[in-house]
Amino acid sequence: MGFLARLFITAFALWAATQLVPGILVRGLPSLLLAALIFGLVNAVVRPVLVLLSFPLTIVTLGLFLLVINAAMLGLTAALLPGFAVEGFGPAFWGxxxxxxxxxxANRIFTGP
Structure with a gap:
């Protein structure tokens, strides 16, 4: 699947989070697309380092600590982009x-099994 397809899938997922989770806000389509791009970059660069560093904690919690890392990546994206806001850990976790x-x-629908 191409870069643009993944970007739009991530943007759609972020939009769904803004609609379903109170405390996640985005200011318009350009901010949403930029948030999807930054979120992808953060997940590609920062997340692997955090997963590696927290490996023992992830083992002890049977993988549940990865949810905390995912919430941190969403929070970091919000911190880097003024048009995207996450108001606390709870909304970041559920988002x-x-x-x-x-x-x-979406990936399953567009790429098949």
Whole structure:
């Protein structure tokens, strides 16, 4: 799947999170697309380092700590982009779950099993 397709899937997932989770706000389509781009970059660069550093904690929590890392990536994206806001850990946590599920479902629909 191409770069633009993944960008739009991530943007759609972030939009779904703004609609379903109170405390996640975005100011317009340009901010949403830029948030999707930054979120992808953060997940590609920062997330692997955090996953590696927190590996023992992830093992102890049977993988549940990865949800905290995903929430941190969403919060970092909001900190880097003025037009995208996440108001606390709770919205970041639930927003990360929504983004993960919507992205997974959209990728599954467009790429097949």
């Amino acid at each position: 990360a779950i929504v983004v993960s599920l919507v992205s997974w479902a």
